[in-house]
Amino acid sequence: MKHFLSKIMVIARRDFRAILFSRSFLFFILGPLFPVIVAWMAGGIGASVQGAAGEARLGIAMSETESALISDARQSLHHALPRLPGLEMLQGDRNGTGEIRAVMADGPGERNVAAVLAGTLDEPSLSGPSNRIAAWQGDVSLLVDEARRLRDLRAGARQREWPAITLQPMAQPSQVDEAGGRIRTAQAGQTLLFLLTMLLAGMVLSNLVEEKANKIIEVLAAAVPMDAVFFGKLLAMLGVSFVGIAVWGSAAALVLVAGGSGLSMLATPAVGWPVFILLCIAYFACAYLLLGSLFLSIGGLAATVREVQTLSMPVTMAQLLVFFLASYALGHQGQPVEMAAAIFPFSSPFAMLARAAMQPEIWPHFVAIAWQALWVFLIVRAGAALFRKTVMKSGPAKGRRGLGALLSQSVRSFRRA
Template sequence: MTPVANTACRLSLLQAAWVVARRDFMTILFSRSFVFFLLGPLFPLVVGSLAGGIGQRVESEAARPVIGIAMTAADTEAILAARQSLAKELGPALPDMVVSKRLDPGEIFDAQALLARREGNLAAVLTGTPADPELVATPERLQWWTGPVSLIAGAALRDTPAVYPEVRTQVVAVTGASEQRGRLRTAQAGQLMLFLLIILLAGMVLSNLVEEKANKVIEILAAAIPMDAVFLGKLFAMLAVSLVGIAVWATVIGAVVGLSGFEGLMGNAIDLSSLPEPGVGWPLFFALGIAYFAMGYLLLGSVFLAIGSLANTVREVQTLSMPVTMMQVLLFLFASLAVGSSGQPIEWAAIAFPFSSPFAMFARAAQYESLWPHVLALGWQVAWVAITIRLGAALFRKRVMKSGSQGAKRNRNLRTLVASAFSKGSKNAL
């Protein structure tokens, strides 16, 4: 029995971590709780997207604001005929018009009093004559409708031809200032998405560790293989599960948007077409997003694992994890503040501090073309992942395994149990 135990203990750190990662990944991926975890965020997104699209369609099909015409009968007919002829080419660009009142020659009409009654969908009143039109409306309506009304009035002048000056145009490339502002918006959107995904998914690490502490599985694992390998395997298993979840959510959301034919709630909230191309280009930007998500997840997950070593119940986990979550929010705000301070000490501080580094560097990928800083930053973050795993494993050994004479005796008993399981051919011992 002893040689078997020695063989199990001779697993390298990476081999032992692979065993734990494979076990956790398969167990979580095919569990019912993971299926419901995937469905949880999808329900509000799908319902919100459908509701937003339906609301947008209802709003577009509802009665549009109209312009009331208060002119003499001849002028009214001329305006309506001009609008109808122009509608064949311009269509929705022209405002809808209705007859408010056909005036007698010389009759004075109070347009403001008509609008003050707030009847129906009347948003403006057109008075005067086609040669001298007067539009009464709110400032924003005047800004929208002055041009189309002028075009309709000009087309209504049959005897007096309207002369429209030719407007010369010149296309100019995007200026440096506008490109910088656009990339800044891309950086801020990327940071926000990265933060939300990490906060949403990192909590799975805590719940998994607390469950295994309660049923003593974690102690059996720690007795069989190094604790560093247990932490490393669990973190990478949770990271793989999180990437699967993100892939499922992205696929479902893309399918809903594609099948529904409208942008919906999320499309109205975030106009993705307004985001210009990031500095490193879209393919590398998404690749670096995955890399920085992995680094941020592993860094925060290693801290959560260390917290799990201090908690025995779910209530204690919630109490202990709250300060870490709030600190992560502050670090995200710190990295967001550094986006607008390029080259200044606050940006270098955000890049150097490991827990804000993924957010700061992801924003930098949207703003600048150079790639070598990302290589250095990812190496720096990998080093800190190793450090936090080592510290968390040491804390777990001290708090849970209780290193010492009694802890050593208990570990020997656990190793005996593990060796017995191996000798019986159990493939699920780990």
């Protein structure tokens, strides 16, 4: 056993160094960062353009007295409703439809008037595009009501008192909020696990096909048992994947810190953040090894890149169905569908990661990880045996090859006769 493990580590170190220090891996690591940089630049340019356009403002076309009341009303409400639109006082009493339309036709200029409030406080009218006046209807109603209150107050009416609301913050969120937050955490963990697995597992397939084309795999198989070759390649690619995740995770952390956000946007999982992160790493390793072992078996059957794409497509589609199954099971904790998703090896990492976010028990995860490791061992052994039979052609010829040899011998005998 010790000798077998040493052979696995030899293959793993060889593949790890060969891939990690290759130029293709460097471009592979930098590839996902380019869309993030482009999106960040596009967001900055969009914000700059939006700032250049200016904030949409509400034009006030009332008498001087009532316009001043509207302005005072906005200042009075601004501390409670900072989203109220900015005001632009229009000179004169512009109640004519043509004049109002001319004001808004100026477009993004210094005033940038998107809608105009005209008429009087008792009979106000809001003019502008239908979507804009529908969105501002509630804000304008508050402004007019507050302006009427200020007018009545200055006329000697009794001041209206706003009701005092006593705030009683709770140390713990409600059960509904906590459950909803944990569901979002579980969904985020499942999605991230699925994307990373699908993005990185393909490297196993391409690496094996390349070595088959260069006849390197035959040299390795002559020196090392095929099981050790497969296990070593899987461990090497897992190590390379962790390097890629470390680079992408560092970049994501810098973006989150620069944006002033972090894990606080997600609810604390039931097992706690430290244990949840460790389980994320463990279940990623299991999901990667499961899918990678399946891809290795496919790579052992394929002779060309076209065959690889043909054979791997059903596996990719099946993996999508597995992810959908685990996502559906998230909303049915403790039910048969959730148990089935946790037992099925390819959906087990996703379902158990969701369970870690929803339920505080730790012991089921040790059982699940051992179960998934067993399936990795079985798939690799089956893939290595299939590789020996189909590619290395070790063992007696059976099935079609035996029948073909018999037919060929019969044809030769017939010709000699």
